[in-house]
Amino acid sequence: MLSENNLPQQSPEQPWHSVNAFGIRELLEATAPLSGEEAVARLDVYGPNRLPEGKANGPLARLTRQLRNVLIYVLLTAAAITGALGHWVDAGVIMAVVVIQTLVGFIQEGKAEQALSAIGHMLAPKARVVREDGQHQINAADLVPGDTVLLEPGDRVPADTRLEKCHNLKIEEAILTGESVAVEKSPEPVEKEAALGDQTSMAFSGTMVSTGTGRGVVVRTGAATEIGRISGLLARTTSLKTPLVEKMDRFAKILSIIIVIAAAAVFAGGLVFSDLSFQELFMAVVGLTVAAIPEGLPAILTITLAIGVRQMAKRQAVVRRMPVLESLGAVSVICSDKTGTLTRNEMVVTTAVVGRQRMDISGEGYELEGAVYQGSHPVDVTVLLVDLARAAGLCNDAHLDFREKQPRIQGDPMEAALKVFAHKAAFDIEGSAHDWPRRDEIPFDTQTRFMATLNHDHHGHSMVYVKGAPERILDMCEAEVTENGGTSALERYWWDQIITDLASDGLRVLALARKPVSRDTTDLAVEDLDTGVELLGLVGLLDPPRQEAIRAIFDCHTAGIQVKMITGDHALTAGAIARKLGLRNSERVLTGKDLDGLSAEALQQLATEVDVFARTSPEHKLRLVEALQAQHGVVAMTGDGVNDAPALKRADVGIAMGVKGSEAAREASSVVLLDDNFASIVAAVREGRTVYSNLKKGIAFLLPINGGESISLITALLLGLALPISPLQILWVNMVSAVVLAMTLAFEPPEPDVMKRPPLPREQSLLQGFLVWRVFFVSLLFLTGIFGAWFWAMHHYDDQNIARTLAVNTLVAMEVFYLFAVRYLDTPSITLRGVLGTPIVLLAVATIVILQLLFTYLPWFHNTFETSALSLEMLALACLAGVAVLVILEIETWIRRRLWPTRLNEIRKRQQKHM
Numbered sequence: 001m002l003s004e005n006n007l008p009q010q011s012p013e014q015p016w017h018s019v020n021a022f023g024i025r026e027l028l029e030a031t032a033p034l035s036g037e038e039a040v041a042r043l044d045v046y047g048p049n050r051l052p053e054g055k056a057n058g059p060l061a062r063l064t065r066q067l068r069n070v071l072i073y074v075l076l077t078a079a080a081i082t083g084a085l086g087h088w089v090d091a092g093v094i095m096a097v098v099v100i101q102t103l104v105g106f107i108q109e110g111k112a113e114q115a116l117s118a119i120g121h122m123l124a125p126k127a128r129v130v131r132e133d134g135q136h137q138i139n140a141a142d143l144v145p146g147d148t149v150l151l152e153p154g155d156r157v158p159a160d161t162r163l164e165k166c167h168n169l170k171i172e173e174a175i176l177t178g179e180s181v182a183v184e185k186s187p188e189p190v191e192k193e194a195a196l197g198d199q200t201s202m203a204f205s206g207t208m209v210s211t212g213t214g215r216g217v218v219v220r221t222g223a224a225t226e227i228g229r230i231s232g233l234l235a236r237t238t239s240l241k242t243p244l245v246e247k248m249d250r251f252a253k254i255l256s257i258i259i260v261i262a263a264a265a266v267f268a269g270g271l272v273f274s275d276l277s278f279q280e281l282f283m284a285v286v287g288l289t290v291a292a293i294p295e296g297l298p299a300i301l302t303i304t305l306a307i308g309v310r311q312m313a314k315r316q317a318v319v320r321r322m323p324v325l326e327s328l329g330a331v332s333v334i335c336s337d338k339t340g341t342l343t344r345n346e347m348v349v350t351t352a353v354v355g356r357q358r359m360d361i362s363g364e365g366y367e368l369e370g371a372v373y374q375g376s377h378p379v380d381v382t383v384l385l386v387d388l389a390r391a392a393g394l395c396n397d398a399h400l401d402f403r404e405k406q407p408r409i410q411g412d413p414m415e416a417a418l419k420v421f422a423h424k425a426a427f428d429i430e431g432s433a434h435d436w437p438r439r440d441e442i443p444f445d446t447q448t449r450f451m452a453t454l455n456h457d458h459h460g461h462s463m464v465y466v467k468g469a470p471e472r473i474l475d476m477c478e479a480e481v482t483e484n485g486g487t488s489a490l491e492r493y494w495w496d497q498i499i500t501d502l503a504s505d506g507l508r509v510l511a512l513a514r515k516p517v518s519r520d521t522t523d524l525a526v527e528d529l530d531t532g533v534e535l536l537g538l539v540g541l542l543d544p545p546r547q548e549a550i551r552a553i554f555d556c557h558t559a560g561i562q563v564k565m566i567t568g569d570h571a572l573t574a575g576a577i578a579r580k581l582g583l584r585n586s587e588r589v590l591t592g593k594d595l596d597g598l599s600a601e602a603l604q605q606l607a608t609e610v611d612v613f614a615r616t617s618p619e620h621k622l623r624l625v626e627a628l629q630a631q632h633g634v635v636a637m638t639g640d641g642v643n644d645a646p647a648l649k650r651a652d653v654g655i656a657m658g659v660k661g662s663e664a665a666r667e668a669s670s671v672v673l674l675d676d677n678f679a680s681i682v683a684a685v686r687e688g689r690t691v692y693s694n695l696k697k698g699i700a701f702l703l704p705i706n707g708g709e710s711i712s713l714i715t716a717l718l719l720g721l722a723l724p725i726s727p728l729q730i731l732w733v734n735m736v737s738a739v740v741l742a743m744t745l746a747f748e749p750p751e752p753d754v755m756k757r758p759p760l761p762r763e764q765s766l767l768q769g770f771l772v773w774r775v776f777f778v779s780l781l782f783l784t785g786i787f788g789a790w791f792w793a794m795h796h797y798d799d800q801n802i803a804r805t806l807a808v809n810t811l812v813a814m815e816v817f818y819l820f821a822v823r824y825l826d827t828p829s830i831t832l833r834g835v836l837g838t839p840i841v842l843l844a845v846a847t848i849v850i851l852q853l854l855f856t857y858l859p860w861f862h863n864t865f866e867t868s869a870l871s872l873e874m875l876a877l878a879c880l881a882g883v884a885v886l887v888i889l890e891i892e893t894w895i896r897r898r899l900w901p902t903r904l905n906e907i908r909k910r911q912q913k914h915m
């Protein structure tokens with residue numbers, strides 16, 4: 001049993017780099033890959049492989065931050081002076097508001113932090129390990145010293161690792177050494193005194209693999225790693241802010257300051273020119289200040305974002321950078337990978353071509369049952385077929401776990417499908433590792449599009465097997481293997497023809513080849529494949545489109561979003577799949593080579609016209625993003641490899657694949673898709689549009705309330721009238737009804753036509769045009785309602801308290817009806833759906849009705865807020881004012897849609913021109 005006593009301590013001083021690799025395994029008692037139980041026991045001893053997190057904002061810090069706010073200063077000052085003037089009740093209410101405001105901010109910020117940390121956990125880094133029972137992908141936090149890890153381009157090294165095997169492995173160690181050039185690694189021990197940058201036999205936690213592959217044993221984890229020693233802390237994720245919210249924060253701050261200055265001026269002017277007493281004037285100015293400051297706004301906006309982030313995470317899209325929430329709503333082009341995103345990435349070999357014979361392979365998915373047929377007859381397994389199957393089985397890094405009925409696959413699904421095919425063609429895939437061990441390899445690279453391995457058997461044969469994109473492999477081959485096992489000159493034309501046939505059917509075509517080498521060959525280099533390579537044959541793999549992607553593409557087209565497929569696959573395969581998916585211009589496919597010959601201007605033109613791009617490399621993705629952006633597109637781009645990082649960074653919305661994507665791609669992107677599914681991108685766009693419109697609704701709802709109230713007070717002061725609503729009553733409206741009602745807008749579901757509208761133009765600013773008009777217009781409506789009610793009550797009852805109570809109730813009723821109007825800014829609100837509301841809206845309205853009844857009829861409120869009971873007639877009047885607001889705004893929307901439908905239409909027309 002393991003204990004702290006018989007395992008070495010994790011010491012940063014231990015010079016693992018200078019010990020030879022085998023010695024290390026002995027020291028770590030890990031001469032063989034660890035078993036699951038051993039790993040768990042070690043985890044107990046060493047603790048999780050995690051850096052201690054940077055301290056979250058403690059509750060106290062969060063609380064004090066709430067107090068640093070202009071509104072709070074204003075309120076505290078007002079409370080102090082009101083108290084000094086002997087208005088204890090008023091001072092008490094103002095203090096209560098301070099407490100409520102602070103608590104709301106405190107809770108809301110806590111919620112936002114929770115949302116962010118939940119996302120942080122969803123994106124926990126992963127590591128590929130080899131354990132006793134094969135390869136696994138695990139959370140990097142579960143790695144222990146002694147574990148065997150595998151490294152690939154784009155991986156962040158998950159723990160300090162002593163390398164045992166490297167193939168062209170280069171690691172970028174800038175975060176540790178500041179050196180930006182990637183360091184070439186090798187398993188050879190280096191001298192004990194070597195500086196960190198020279199410890200080439202080590203891969204350090206947190207550094208990034210830029211090329212090549214490697215395998216090694218974990219020697220230090222968590223805080224004991226080099227990065228743990230340097231920083232000791234994990235950087236925390238971003239805050240819940242977007243450019244719009246930051247703009248609104250700044251707007252609210254500046255507005256508050258202007259209001260305070262204006263209020264002071266009004267106060268001074270009032271002292272000189274008006275007959276109001278000092279106390280009356282002071283209370284009026286306090287009223288004006290709290291009326292005008294949009295106190296609830298920042299909280300509402302942050303909550304809207306937090307809810308948006310949560311909704312997206314539910315739809316498998318995790319937002320890494322908050323500003324993207326706004327760009328998502330404006331996306332006008334989505335550029336997507338094909339394999340796994342638009343297709344299912346559940347591959348099966350359906351066709352093989354050997355000895356110029358086309359054969360069909362039966363069987364479904366990854367099940368092993370199936371055989372090779374020619375027409376309807378099973379084929380006798382020939383030497384050549386076995387050779388093809390051997391190449392498919394050996395030049396392959398996938399693993400099939402046979403312990404369950406349906407084999408579990410580990411690694412690349414395409415390679416797993418090749419293993420299944422090899423089995424069906426009578427190659428012993430389970431015994432292959434033992435019968436044909438691998439001596440060396442050239443890993444698959446998206447640039448070169450092939451992979452090669454050097455294998456030998458135990459009878460003195462050595463063979464290089466190559467597989468890859470057919471045109472690439474055919475270029476390498478001089479000869480083809482014939483049916484009887486001999487070779488003849490390669491007849492390229494015949495093979496090109498059959499590749500065209502297979503790819504036109506939508507199959508992914510791979511060519512397999514071999515090169516016999518002498519038995520003592522131990523290394524494999526790309527140059528070795530310049531001569532002597534013999535073509536074995538082809539395989540065709542079926543990768544059906546995702547049904548949900550077909551639907552999502554249709555939705556995109558309705559929403560005015562162009563969809564482009566950018567794939568590394570063959571042009572004909574890409575075209576055939578594009579047709580199945582319903583992409584618009586699937587007849588025309590541009591290849592990477594075509595793109596290379598284009599000028600920037602020509603590319604801009606073609607990038608909008610063409611929807612399918614094949615045999616592309618990551619650089620082409622970058623050029624395409626730039627070309628589409630130059631055409632005013634807001635571009636979402638998917639990617640998974642390390643080389644995709646520049647395009648992901650450049651795109652307005654960089655989307656990394658959570659399942660097959662590399663850490664480098666995730667870090668460069670602003671959204672990570674947990675299920676790699678195209679439909680999730682479209683769901684995220686829909687959420688993005690919803691968040692954006694909810695932010696707009698929140699602003700459109702809250703600002704007119706402040707506007708209406710402050711214009712009312714200013715009008716009263718200018719006309720020398722009594723205030724129609726007292727400062728405390730304004731606080732009540734702003735802190736209770738306005739906030740409760742506005743909160744519901746954060747939960748507003750998408751409007752039914754949210755994906756039927758064209759995307760917002762990139763340059764769209766929220767506080768322009770329509771919104772400014774709406775705020776102004778509704779402020780005037782509120783002003784009319786407040787004064788109308790006050791005058792009416794004064795005229796009939798001549799009682800200040802009754803008049804003010806009616807004015808407040810009228811304002812709140814108008815807010816309630818305005819809420820229903822604001823839920824549909826561009827479409828009619830008086831519809832069955834609109835009137836029924838949502839459960840949250842109804843709950844909020846019921847709460848407000850109860851609170852208003854208390855406010856109006858409860859004696860405690862009468863004393864505190866100077867209110868008075870109202871007759872039913874008066875309540876009806878208040879409601880009537882609300883109905884009037886709704887009807888007027890409905891007419892306004894109708895007129896607006898008649899008079900200015902052009903903007904939407906223009907955008908739509910522009911979109912259609914490009915489709």
Ligand code: ATP
Pocket residue numbers: 337338339340412414415444446449450451467468469470508509510566567568569570
């Ligand atoms: P997408 O970019 O849509 O995901 P893709 O998977 O076809 O498409 P790449 O991974 O760049 O794109 O692959 C490009 C080509 O390289 C493939 O069409 C195939 O011919 C070849 N290929 C892919 N994976 C391997 C592999 N593991 N071994 C050998 N060749 C491969």
